[in-house]
Amino acid sequence: MHRGKGMKFVGDSRVPAERKPNIPKDYSEYPGKTEAFWPNFLLREWMVGAVFLIGFLVLTVAHPAPLETIADPTETGYVPLPDWYFLFLYQLLKYEFAAGPYTVMGAVVIPGVAFGALLLAPWLDGGKERRFYKRPIGTGLMILGVISIIFLTWESVDQHDWEAAEQQGQIQEDMEIDESAAGYEIYQTQDSCISCHGGDMMGGAAGPNIFESDYDTDEVIDIIQNGIGEMPGDQFEGSDEELETLAAFIANDGQDPDNGDGGDGGDDEDEDDGEENNDGEENEDAGDNEE
Known part of the structure; x- marks a missing residue:
């Protein structure tokens, strides 16, 4: 093709003079480099998913879930512990500025501001740079969020009384209590x-x-x-x-x-005392007869 033939100049760029339909080529033209999504690729994904599912089932059978005793709503001394991905929010509620009369701050305001800032990061920093050090607002918000989550999660794990948690969650053997007593x-x-x-x-x-x-x-x-x-x-x-x-x-x-058996024991003692008294009286009578 001669230079510029079949091309149009648009500013400093060159575009084809005639548009051609965008028809994907057949897979046979790329041997060993591509494959059909159905059924080849999807079947491979299903096989990988089945392997991971079987592994997960084996893990759950080998290590059963750490179940605790039946929940008791009257047990006010129970110390709950959320799952690991909520530990940073759980730890936040332990600080004075986010607990007690300020619970709304720790439960709604602070998490709302933090997650809202992460959601608005693309609009707060609309630069087109892809290097993180050239996008200070978005990068700063993300680094601050990651450090805060890691620190609060670590503090929650470090301050939790794991020995007391293990004792409070032990399943007790059923014991019959006389509730009519x-x-x-x-x-x-x-x-x-x-x-x-x-x-x-x-x-x-x-x-x-x-x-x-x-x-x-x-x-x-x-x-x-x-x-x-x-x-x-x-x-x-x-x-x-x-x-x-x-x-x-x-x-x-x-x-x-x-x-209980206390009453029966008392009756037995009375019977024993009566027998001893009878034996004593019989001995006395025998002595009188001999005299």
């Missing part, structure tokens, strides 16, 4: 006890299972009055009789002590 009814009126040990008395993040230690009635009363470890004393609200009833209920592992 007077001691259970007294316990349900003690908000300070429920906040730590839960409404089912099986423990929570702030307090252990009430029945896991083998204490007698007097020891339970002493613990309730004087406290033990991190448990404060003088938290019981009620009379001395109610305190004794509750302590006896706890010492009897959640069962009404009046329905």
Whole structure:
């Protein structure tokens, strides 16, 4: 083609004088370099996806999900922990300027401004440069966002009490508690006890299972009055009789002590005492007869 033949000059550019239809070439013209989307390429994608799915299923079977005990709405001492991708927002709510009366700031305002800035970054920095160091606004917002997320996530993981979380999530064996007992009814009126040990008395993040230690009635009363470890004393609200009833209920592992074996043991002791008295009287009678 001679120079300029079949071309038109538009400014400093050259464009074809005649437009030709844009018809894609057949795959046979590019052997080994391209393939049809259906079914070749799509079938390959499905095979790769099936391999990853099988691997994921094997992983879930080998390492089951760390399930916790059944949720108890009365357990106010439970410390929740969101998934890892929400930890930075969870940590944000721990600071004074984003918690308490300022919860709206930490839950709505600050995340809204941050995500809004990232969404508006293409319009805030409309430059055509593709090098990141020549787009200071967009690059700065992205770097600030990444550093903030990494820092807040690290702080949340570092400050979380993992030992307490493991204890509060342990699945306890089912234990039958006599909810008709007077001691259970007294316990349900003690908000300070429920906040730590839960409404089912099986423990929570702030307090252990009430029945896991083998204490007698007097020891339970002493613990309730004087406290033990991190448990404060003088938290019981009620009379001395109610305190004794509750302590006896706890010492009897959640069962009404009046329905236990105590009464039978007393009858046996009375029978033994009666037999001893009868033996004593018979011996005395035998001695009198000999005289």
